[in-house]
Amino acid sequence: EPEVTQTPSHQVTQMGQEVILRCVPISNHLYFYWYRQILGQKVEFLVSFYNNEISEKSEIFDDQFSVERPDGSNFTLKIRSTKLEDSAMYFCASSEMGSPNYGYTFGSGTRLTVV
Amino acid sequence: GENVEQHPSTLSVQEGDSAVIKCTYSDSASNYFPWYKQELGKGPQLIIDIRSNVGEKKDQRIAVTLNKTAKHFSLHITETQPEDSAVYFCAASIGYYGQNFVFGPGTRLSVLP
Numbered sequence: 001e002p003e004v005t006q007t008p009s010h011q012v013t014q015m016g017q018e019v020i021l022r023c024v025p026i027s028n029h030l031y032f033y034w035y036r037q038i039l040g041q042k043v044e045f046l047v048s049f050y051n052n053e054i055s056e057k058s059e060i061f062d063d064q065f066s067v068e069r070p071d072g073s074n075f076t077l078k079i080r081s082t083k084l085e086d087s088a089m090y091f092c093a094s095s096e097m098g099s100p101n102y103g104y105t106f107g108s109g110t111r112l113t114v115v
Numbered sequence: 116g117e118n119v120e121q122h123p124s125t126l127s128v129q130e131g132d133s134a135v136i137k138c139t140y141s142d143s144a145s146n147y148f149p150w151y152k153q154e155l156g157k158g159p160q161l162i163i164d165i166r167s168n169v170g171e172k173k174d175q176r177i178a179v180t181l182n183k184t185a186k187h188f189s190l191h192i193t194e195t196q197p198e199d200s201a202v203y204f205c206a207a208s209i210g211y212y213g214q215n216f217v218f219g220p221g222t223r224l225s226v227l228p
Contacts, residue, residue, distance in 0.1 A: 042220045048210070106151075109158050
């Protein structure tokens with residue numbers, strides 16, 4: 001079964017440093033997403049991306065965050081100047097189409113720890 | 116914006132019993148409601164979903180009901196098994212195209228052998 005692959009599985013970074021979280025969506029999917037889950041809390045939507053631009057973003061997704069599809073396979077989330085409260089699981093997801101239930105699949109996540 | 120509430124936060128049942136998890140949502144524009152199962156160290160996995168034009172959907176031991184008027188929907192798991200133990204999240208679609216989700220806070224289900 002096709003998978004969304006995220007790397008690394010766990011990243012530790014110093015406060016103030018920049019991190020890039022990487023995702024390889026399912027190959028025929030056109031829509032890409034990032035979600036965040038602070039430990040013990042709900043999964044929160046960050047951003048959706050289609051046709052090389054952001055289609056929607058939440059209020060969490062401020063200027064500290066950016067997304068990019070640098071090549072035909074990767075989808076990245078960059079967090080500049082990390083803060084302690086950025087520590088969370090970050091999930092990438094992808095779907096075939098912009099409507100839900102078109103193969104909407106989550107990756108296993110990257111645990112980001114900011115120290 | 117959309118707000119999704121979920122109850123209970125934890126649920127323990129004996130193997131073979133049924134489990135019911137309930138969610139409410141606030142935005143009447145939401146029209147798609149998936150349920151996700153999250154096992155330790157893994158991402159959310161879709162287990163069942165329902166659209167607002169349907170009142171009930173069943174897939175083997177799992178069923179979901181939706182009351183659009185009351186803005187609540189429920190997950191029903193029958194004949195529970197130890198491998199059903201996980202955190203379950205309900206969600207409601209948001210966004211212009213409805214392809215993003217607001218999640219409930221989750222229910223930790225424990226099925227006791």
